[in-house]
Amino acid sequence: MKRVLLHICCAPCACYPLEVLRKEGFEVFGFFYNPNIHPYTEFLKRLEAVKKFEEIEDFKVIYMDRYPLEDWLRSVVFREERPIRCQICYSMRFEMTASVAKNGKFDFFTSTLFYSKYQNHETMRICAESAAAKFGVKFLYKDFRKGWKRGIEKSKEYNLYRQQYCGCIYSEKERYYKFRKINE
Ligand code: SF4
Numbered sequence: 001m002k003r004v005l006l007h008i009c010c011a012p013c014a015c016y017p018l019e020v021l022r023k024e025g026f027e028v029f030g031f032f033y034n035p036n037i038h039p040y041t042e043f044l045k046r047l048e049a050v051k052k053f054e055e056i057e058d059f060k061v062i063y064m065d066r067y068p069l070e071d072w073l074r075s076v077v078f079r080e081e082r083p084i085r086c087q088i089c090y091s092m093r094f095e096m097t098a099s100v101a102k103n104g105k106f107d108f109f110t111s112t113l114f115y116s117k118y119q120n121h122e123t124m125r126i127c128a129e130s131a132a133a134k135f136g137v138k139f140l141y142k143d144f145r146k147g148w149k150r151g152i153e154k155s156k157e158y159n160l161y162r163q164q165y166c167g168c169i170y171s172e173k174e175r176y177y178k179f180r181k182i183n184e
Contacts, residue, residue: 001027007097007111011049012155014112016147030061033096035072038169049161090124094131101137108140115144
């Protein structure tokens with residue numbers, strides 16, 4: 001049985017990819033590494049949701065025991081605009097996943113980010129392939145977006161925490177901030 005390391009950005013996005021990879025006969029291990037998530041309380045909510053999902057689905061998830069937000073912020077400073085910010089964010093997470101996959105002798109790595117309709121799919125593919133080449137491990141490309149509806153249904157059935165923005169402080173502003181004069 002081939003082993004795949006599935007980078008998990010959040011529990012709802014993992015529902016469909018885990019289902020489909022298992023159906024295809026892979027032994028799936030999760031990997032939670034997301035230093036982009038801000039603030040820390042939001043990070044904890046998403047982490048807890050992944051732990052709940054791990055228990056429901058009975059599979060093993062590897063967790064990074066650190067929250068290196070400072071490293072993530074340093075890597076995007078002065079490059080806070082999209083698409084460059086997201087490109088850096090994808091690469092950082094894929095490179096860590098590829099490195100863990102290499103050390104753990106996994107056959108492949110992939111990511112639940114390929115489930116999202118809101119990410120730049122082609123840019124992610126380039127970043128993941130480049131991480132694969134850098135660490136000498138295979139990237140398993142899947143367009144998980146086709147299971148969008150199924151994933152939502154399953155995450156509701158499992159009652160998983162669903163976040164309202166992508167993850168970083170900039171995406172939180174993009175989601176909620178509407179320009180208005182102070183003291184208006
Ligand atoms: S919007 Fe999402 S993918 Fe882009 S930098 Fe922020 S957290 Fe990363």
